Amino acid sequence: xxxxxxxxxxxxxxxxxxxxxxxxxxxxxxxxxxxxxxxxxxxxxxxxxxxxxxxxxxxxxxxxxxxxxxxxxxxxxxxxxxxxxxxxxxxxxxxxxxxxxxxxxxxxxxxxxxxxxxxxxxxxxxxxxxxxxxxxxxxxxxxxxxxxxxxxxxxxxxxxxxxxxxxxxxxxxxxxxxxxxxxxxxxxxxxxxxxxxxxxxxxxxxxxxxxxxxxxxxxxxxxxxxxxxxxxxxxxxxxxxxxxxxxxxxxxxxxxxxxxxxxxxxxxxxxxxxxxxxxxxxxxxxxxxxxxxxxxxxxxxxxxxxxxxxxxxxxxxxxxxxxxxxxxxxxxx
Amino acid sequence: xxxxxxxxxxxxxxxxxxxxxxxxxxxxxxxxxxxxxxxxxxxxxxxxxxxxxxxxxxxxxxxxxxxxxxxxxxxxxxxxxxxxxxxxxxxxxxxxxxxxxxxxxxxxxxxxxxxxxxxxxxxxxxxxxxxxxxxxxxxxxxxxxxxxxxxxxxxxxxxxxxxxxxxxxxxxxxxxxxxxxxxxxxxxxxxxxxxxxxxxxxxxxxxxxxxxxxxxxxxxxxxxxxxxxxxxxxxxxxxxxxxxxxxxxxxxxxxxxxxxxxxx
Numbered sequence: 169x170x171x172x173x174x175x176x177x178x179x180x181x182x183x184x185x186x187x188x189x190x191x192x193x194x195x196x197x198x199x200x201x202x203x204x205x206x207x208x209x210x211x212x213x214x215x216x217x218x219x220x221x222x223x224x225x226x227x228x229x230x231x232x233x234x235x236x237x238x239x240x241x242x243x244x245x246x247x248x249x250x251x252x253x254x255x256x257x258x259x260x261x262x263x264x265x266x267x268x269x270x271x272x273x274x275x276x277x278x279x280x281x282x283x284x285x286x287x288x289x290x291x292x293x294x295x296x297x298x299x300x301x302x303x304x305x306x307x308x309x310x311x312x313x314x315x316x317x318x319x320x321x322x323x324x325x326x327x328x329x330x331x332x333x334x335x336x337x338x339x340x341x342x343x344x345x346x347x348x349x350x351x352x353x354x355x356x357x358x359x360x361x362x363x364x365x366x367x368x369x370x371x372x373x374x375x376x377x378x379x380x381x382x383x384x385x386x387x388x389x390x391x392x393x394x395x396x397x398x399x400x401x402x403x404x405x406x407x408x409x410x411x412x413x414x415x416x417x418x419x420x421x422x423x424x425x426x427x428x429x430x431x432x433x434x435x436x437x438x439x440x441x442x443x444x445x446x447x448x449x450x451x452x453x454x455x456x457x458x459x460x461x462x463x464x465x466x467x468x469x470x471x472x473x474x475x476x477x478x479x480x481x482x483x484x485x486x487x488x489x490x491x492x493x494x495x496x497x498x499x500x501x
Numbered sequence: 502x503x504x505x506x507x508x509x510x511x512x513x514x515x516x517x518x519x520x521x522x523x524x525x526x527x528x529x530x531x532x533x534x535x536x537x538x539x540x541x542x543x544x545x546x547x548x549x550x551x552x553x554x555x556x557x558x559x560x561x562x563x564x565x566x567x568x569x570x571x572x573x574x575x576x577x578x579x580x581x582x583x584x585x586x587x588x589x590x591x592x593x594x595x596x597x598x599x600x601x602x603x604x605x606x607x608x609x610x611x612x613x614x615x616x617x618x619x620x621x622x623x624x625x626x627x628x629x630x631x632x633x634x635x636x637x638x639x640x641x642x643x644x645x646x647x648x649x650x651x652x653x654x655x656x657x658x659x660x661x662x663x664x665x666x667x668x669x670x671x672x673x674x675x676x677x678x679x680x681x682x683x684x685x686x687x688x689x690x691x692x693x694x695x696x697x698x699x700x701x702x703x704x705x706x707x708x709x710x711x712x713x714x715x716x717x718x719x720x721x722x723x724x725x726x727x728x729x730x731x732x733x734x735x736x737x738x739x740x741x742x743x744x745x746x747x748x749x750x751x752x753x754x755x756x757x758x759x760x761x762x763x764x765x
Binding site: 259334 | 545546547548624627628631632711712713714715723724727728729730731
C-alpha cells in the first residue's frame, strides 16, 4: 500500500512538473466585454498576433465593466480590457494592486462611443444644451460608472454643479433605454448600439457625442498584479497587443474601409453576434501604439476623489505601469 | 413497607436546557475570530472588512445622518407596502373564505398569479408606475398580499365547524359570526402569514431599491457594491439583518397581545 502511494505521488509530481514546463502558446486568461469596443482583442486572437509571441488568449466574457476589475483583483483573470470606473479605483485605493498598462479605447472627436441622448419631445420643445437639462432626470447605469463620469465632467465643462441634474442609476444600458422610451427619464447617458437604436426608433436625439466635447481615456488594458510580475509573459502579451492595435488603427481608424476593415467587422460579428451595420458605427478610437492619454488617469482619480466617490487620491505610480508597453515597442519598427 | 428503588432517569440526556451564556459566547467568538483573521493582513480588507471596521463605518454614517436617511426611507416603503398588502390580503382572504361566490372567483385568480416571482414584475411595475416610490411600494405590497390572502382564507376555512354551529344556534348574526368566531380562529394563520410576509417584504425592498433609487438600504448596498466599498456594503447587510430581527420580534409581541389564549 505505501509503495503504491509513493508511486502515485511520483506520478503526480512528474505530471505536475511536465505541465509546469514552458510550452509553446502559453494561455492567458483575458476578460473582455462582448462588445464592438473589444474588437482589437478579437483581431489579435484571430489574426494570430498573440500566437506570434507565444501567447494564447483565453477569452472570458463579461456583461459589465466592474466585474472584470473585481475578477482581476481576485486573481481569476490575468488580463482585462474594460472601462475605468470609480469601483476600479477604489479597489486600488483599498490596497489591492491592479495595473493600467495600455490604451483600449478613448472618447475621441468624430468617433461614436457614448453620448448624451435627450428625449425627442423635449428636443422638439427646444432642449439643445446641457444647460437646458437643469433639474431634469438623467439616466445612467451606475453611480461611479463611466457614464456618471461623462455627465459629471460635461456638467463641469458647462460650468454647472453636479447637483443641477438628477442622476438616476438603472443598472443596465437596456433598462436605461427602456426608461427613456417609457418617458420616465428626460435624458440618458448611454453607449452604442443603444444610441443608434434610440435615434432610429424616434425616442431620442443625441445632444452631445461625448468624444466631441470631452476626449478621455474611457477604456484600458489591465494587468493583475501576479501577471505583471511574470515579466516575460506580460511583455510577450503586450507585443501581440501592440501588433493588433496597429492593425486595428490602420484599417479601422485611419482607412475606415477596404478588405481589412471588412475582415475586422466580420471577426467582431462572430465574437459579439451583433449586426455588421451596428458594428461599423461603434468602432472606438484608440492610440496606434497603445499609449495612454498623458495625465488622464490622474485627472480621473482626482475628479472622483473630489466627488467623494473614491476613498483616497491615487498617485499614478500606484496604478499606471507603461513599462511593459515601452519594452514591447522597443523591438518593433 | 415499601423500599425505594433508585431508578436512574435515562431521559436526562434528551433534556433541552437553555444555555444563554453559550449563545452569546458563540456569537462573540465568531466575531473575535473574524476580527483576528482580518488583523493578520492575509486577507485584504477589500474582500473581507473587519467587524470593527464595519462598526466604525456604521457609527460614522450614523453621525453624518446618512444612515438615518437610508433607514427612514426603507422603513417608510416597508410600512406602506406591508401595511397595504396585509390589509388587502386579509380582506380578500376573509371574503373568499366566507362567501363561496367570492371563493369561486378569487381562488383561481390567486392560484394563477401567486407563483409569479414578484421580482420579475418589477421592471413592468416601473413602466406602469414610474421610477418613483409607487413602483417600490407596489412590489412589496404584492409580495405581502399573497401569503396573507392565502393564509387568511385557509384560517377561515379551517375554523372549527362546531364553534360556528354553536354560535349560530345561539343566534349570532353574520357580522358577529365573522368578528367573534371566524376572525379569531383565523388569527394564528394570519400571524403566520405576517411573519412570512415580513421576510418577503425585506427581500423585495432590497430588489426594488436596487433600481432607480437614491436612498434606502438596498440602494446603500448596491451603491457600495458599485463603488467597491465593501465595508459600507457590510453595514447595509447588518442593517438588513437587524431589521429582520426587529420585525420578527415585533410580530411575536403583537401575536402574544392579539392571541392571549395561545400564549403559554
